[in-house]
Structures are given as structure tokens and as C-alpha cells.
Amino acid sequence: MSYLSPLLNRTGAVQAGGLDAGVAAHYGDPNREQRLLAGYLGKPGSAVVDLSHRGVVTVTGPDRLSWLNTLSSQDTTKLAPNVGTELLLLTVQGRIEFDARVVDDGETTWLIVESGEAAPLAEWLNRMKFMLRVEIADVSGGWAVLGSVTEVPEWSEHLVWVDPWPHIGVGGYSYAAIPEDQHPGLERPWREYLVPALELEATVGDRPLAGVWAAEALRLAAWRPRRGAETDEKTIPHELDLLRTAVHMNKGCYKGQETVARVHNLGRPPRRLVFLQLDGSLHTLPAPGSEVLLDERVVGTVTSAAQHFEIGPIALALVKRNVDPDAVLTVNDNGEMYPANQEIIVATDAGQVVGRQTGFLRAPR
Template sequence: MNPFLSRDGVIADDAGVIAHAGNPVSEQRRLESGSAIAPRADRTAIRLTGADRKSWLDSITSQALTTLAPGDSTELLVLDPQGRVEHAAAVVDAGEELWLIVDAGDAAPLVKWLTMMRFRADVQIETPEGVQVIGAMRGGAAADALVDAAVRVGEVPVVWADPWPSVTAGGWQYAEAAEHPGTGYHWIEAVVADAAPLADLPLAGSLAVDALRVAAWRPRWAAEVDEKSIPHESDWLRTAVHLNKGCYRGQETVAKVHNLGHPPRRLALLHLDGSDSVLPEKGDVVYDGDEEAGRITSAVRHHELGPVALAILSRRTPADRELVVVAGEDRIAAAQEVIVPADAGRTADIPRLTRLSRRKQVDPPTVD
């Protein structure tokens, strides 16, 4: 099923995830230009059928789905009752079917949860065999070939266009960058049954895919999510949460933090000192002086930015502070680039009543 693993120079793990095909830096450039494809053995496709598929999924997740039209793409989160992220999925409306594309480690747990939540809804959930997920950047011949090779439901190709380049309807962006790096991140993923027509295209591995993702400040379930994650701290309200839809599990926390509070942690891009050629790993601790400030979630070598990482930091960590990442025996200096600011949230325009003790003292009028 996977004609790519036998290519010369391909390095893959036991699960078939290709790390690189000989030169990760060149692969980034080819991927960015739209001339390479990236087989995603670390991604899994799930198919939903049945008359209630959209209204049912809308009612239990963070995204508004009932208005999707054939060919539309979006993404959703499944939250626990306290608003913490449990699952994340890309969504493609394929007409008579709804397809989800998820990180492979989340596929079985998500299918189990969806099955438990089905009750009497007319929905069928399956993980089709004999298909794989392949990614590319829009705007080149590789993406065109990928769309042509995609599974079709009627005339609709099962191709997910990542919504990250802009804030989606009902979403909200916390990042205050004048030009968000995600605006140029035109990533697509296709569900493919026969990859043979793509076998001769240039390949890019997961190292190249992650480098472009990190540079775009794009969160991912397999990397940025832990047991405490809420969508606000990774700026995931931007594309995965509809703030004006009806109720769903975790919605109260989403609204409360966004309108009245601040997320306790914040996503930042760290520019790492590359003089020792050491790259941290997911989970490595970030220090502000002697105090733990957070942890690395993704670390990559970008072809232009050099060694960079995404990290989840405490909101209390000053944005201008030089940090240190401890990677084994190595200490790596890191400079912050703010993604989610410390004052994110508290968007509700609620009048603040002046406390009685702080009211200006007014002398009583004099009487002649």
C-alpha cells in the first residue's frame, strides 16, 4: 500500500512514518514550493455516514458543522467537562459522507468516544482499510496530483484544506503579530487509496512537515496537547472553536476563560541557540532563571529560522525574559517570540464598578 518506503534514502520508523528522504532541509524547500508530497503514516482517516452525521457531531464538539457544504473543510476539538482538549480532528464534508483526519495515536480513542456518544443518532463510524493520508502545500504540481489521486465521494475529493491561514467564522485570534506566519501555511491532506500515481513525486518526511508547521505557529494534538491543555493557550480558538454556536461539553470553560479570565499558560516560539547543534525534545523543561517556566512541545530545524521550538509557558513568565532549555546534559539559550500574550482573554466589555473605598471624597456643601 505504501510505495514510498522502498525509495533510496528514505528513513522511516517501525510504524512506517518517514522521517526524511535523504535531505530534510531540501525537503522543506520542496514542500514549501508545492513540488513535494509528504506521506503521513502518523495520520488516520475516519469516515462518518448516516443522516445525522453533521448535526450529531456539531452537538458534541467545539465546531459549527451543520452549515458545511460538500468540499468544505474545518477542524474541531473534543473537550472534557472542564474544557480541556481530549481529541482534535480535521473535517472534510464529502457530500454524503463526513471524513475526519486525526493523529494516529488519537484515532482509536476518538472512535471509541464517538461510538459511545452515538446513542440513537443515525451515524455510522468506521476506520476504512486500504487508505492512507498524504499531505502537500497548495500551489504546485504535487498538490494538483494529490487532489487527482484522492478518494472521491461522487465528484467530491476527500481533501482537507487546513483553515489555519485565516481566522474562521466564530473563531478568535489571540496572537498580535502584524503578519501572522500562518497566513502562508496552505497545507492540504488527502485520503488516498491508490498511491501508485504519486510514486515518482519528490518526497518530504515528518521533519520537513513539522518544521513548516512550527514556523506557522500551528498546534497539533500529538505535540502541543497534554492533560491540562485548553484551546485558548495554543491560540486554537482561531480555527477549531466556534464561540457563537450552541452548547457542547466544555463550552462553559471556553466562554469563561475567553470572556472573563486568562488562560493559565501560553504558547510561544523559542529561537534556540544552535551553536552546539543540540535540539531539545518534547517534554524538555524550559527555565526562567532557577524557576521552571514551561516545557517544549515541538522542536525543529527550519531552513530559514534555524533551530526553533514551540513551548507551553506559564502566563507569569515575562515575555521579554531570556530562557534556558535543559536537554539532557545540555543547556540551550532561548529567546521568546510571543504567540499567545499573557493578557489573552477577558474580552467581555463589562463595566467595572468603582469600589466604595476608592471613590473620591467629596466635601459637603457649605451653608451661609
């Protein structure tokens, strides 16, 4: 039986679909919920988001951090307790297999993944144990996740993953066309709290809830890619600007590293993520998978779309690298046409790092 959050019993709750099936899309007023979540009504963080459909995997044992370091794109050897990071598990071709939010409490490493991915991730990790002192468990049934844009002091006893986005991590590298201090992701600090599933309703209490539609709108405006939305079977980290938070360029060998290094040092990613400001006259949103057109030529695909309380209808899309960054594009959703202005997320010349003069692209450490 598929998961259904007990918070769907709250007044006005309407269940989401797709990646977020099992939790609420909204509770009757998506626009107000988004304002509450962003801190435009009341104090910042007054609303929280039910993300209890997320998967949770734990890794215990004295070798856990050094072992994850050998498997993943991230350097976890010096990961301090209660510091959030992000890691990717890649194929030999450098394509993203898993994208995990990571926080360690000093004894256990917690990996938060999308709904339905915990069991496959635990199985994948168990195949890689060999003789190392690690134990892997899918604990999704016992734990729930709650999202907030700011710290919730009342939840200080709960372990929290703080999203590193959009800050360029140690060993990271930005593929964005703007410097870090101008990145729109700075307007969306993000936390995900781990709470026992049986305490979910009590933990939320009478705090206002925002649905995942509100969280998604803020995510898109922050240019934050999401596994299962902005990714497909071909996606490499460079296309989504994930080298800034999820890849350490100076660490040792891991599966997929050769592709990561080759594209970074010698080539350019074949696609790039863009932010689209959509024409709002249709009062609808294009579905994920809608074609992105330049004139009449298909040059990409919409990955996510949302209605932002300030900006209006917005989307993220993957387009071919050589698409003119100044061109007005059109989104085609089964004949419904949406003119779209693009904002560059991944620079058109990203990957050509040798001799590049835009110094803000390099990690500051």
C-alpha cells in the same frame, strides 16, 4: 503489528519515531526536502509528505453534521462539501480529548486524526450515537494521507482537507498578539489528500518526497499546534490559540463549553504557547519535554523542536502565562543548555476580552 508505510522502501528513507513512527523522517537530505516542500526549489508543492500513518474515521447518515455539531466545539451544521474545518472534542473541564481535521464530501464526513487515535475516536463517537441516523467507522486501514503546501492538480479526484490555519473562522477568535494579516502561518498553506491505501505508491509516482521532519519545521514556523505534541492531559484550546480555527464561540451547548466560555469571558488561560528561536551553536535540538527556564526557575516545557532551513533551530513551548514576554529563556535538555528568544503566540493578557481595545483579536465575521 505497528504500521510501516510502503514508501519507507524508497531510496534513503529513514523511519521517524514518536508521533510519526511508521513513515519517513527524511529521505537522505532533510534540508533540501524542506526547501522542495516549501517551494524554494522548483515550483511550490513539487514535494509531498507521506502521512499514511494518520488515522481516518468516517461518519455517514443524514444526521451526521447536526450530530457532530452537538458533540464538538465547531459549528458543523452548515459545513459545505469540500471545505476543510477543525473540531475539538473536550472533557467536561474543557480539556482537549480529540482534535480532528474535518472535510465532508456531501455524503460522508471524514475525520483525520493522529496515528493511533482513530480507534479510540470511533469508540467514543459510537457511545454517543443514541437513536440518531449516523454510522461511524475506523477506515484507517483502507486510506492514506499525503501532505502538500499547495494544490496538486493531478490529484483533483481525491478528497482534500485544506487547513484553515491561521485564518480566523466564522465564530472564531484570535488569542495571538499580532493581527491575522501578519501571522507567519500565512506562509504555510497546507493540504492533506485522502487516497486509497492500495494506491498510495501509484499516486505518489515519481513525485519528490519530503519527510515529516520537513513538514514539522514548516508547522512550527507557522505556530501551528499539534495534538499529542503541544497538548497534554491539561490542555485547553485557549492556550494554543485554537479558538481561531477549532472553536465557534456562538454555537449551542457541547461538553466543555462552560470552561471555554468562562476562561474566554472572565479569566485567562494558565499557560500560553510561545515560539522559540534557539541558539544554534550546539548543532543539536532539545528533546520534547525539555524544561524551559527563566533564570533558574522552571517556567515551561518544550513541546516540539525542528531545524528550519532558513531560521535555524526552532521550537514551540508551553510556558506559564505570566512569564515576561521580553525575557530571554533557556532550554535545559538533561544539562545541555540552549539560550532561546521567545516570540509571543498567545498574548499574555489573552482571555481578558471585556474592554480590550486591540480590535484585531475579534473574528471579522
